[in-house]
Amino acid sequence: MSQIDSNDLREIGKTRPVLENITNKWSILILTVLCSEPVRFNELRRRLDGITHKALSDALKRLERNGLVHRKVLPTSPVSVEYSLTLLAQTLQEPFSALYGWALKHGAEMERAQLMYDTRHAEEIC
CATH class of the missing domain: 1.10.10.10 (Winged helix-like DNA-binding domain superfamily/Winged helix DNA-binding domain)
Structure with a gap:
């Protein structure tokens, strides 16, 4: 990149x-x-x-x-x-294809990060 x-x-x-x-x-x-x-x-x-x-x-x-x-x-x-x-x-096909591929590859990783964040912040509230 x-x-x-x-x-x-x-x-x-x-x-x-x-x-x-x-x-x-x-x-x-x-x-x-x-x-x-x-x-x-x-x-x-x-x-x-x-x-x-x-x-x-x-x-x-x-x-x-x-x-x-x-x-x-x-x-x-x-x-x-x-x-x-x-x-x-x-002309956007290449960057959008790359973005789509990135989302497929890293989507689960982002979901785990969101879950960890939400868990940490839920504990702070309690």
Whole structure:
């Protein structure tokens, strides 16, 4: 992993709005699903267990507005919509794939750390 030069952090104000748009919970998961193939709305909703219709709709609109998701209306009956990554979003595939892999590899370790933390703090309260 490359180091971030502390001088680069002077530009943090420029990166914050960008990072806020791509790193919220649903955006990362939506873009990760779309990395493999275009997906219709209902399939995307099924694959993102726990997302509401409104939350998915809002997130997709935000991602489309930010130039990361392409929305294609399919001439079916009833009409359906398919979502895919734009060329800009495809540049996120490598870091998102790495992040997804990291989460799979280290998720159990984080859960253990959370449990240890919660146990320590529960003892302090008593």
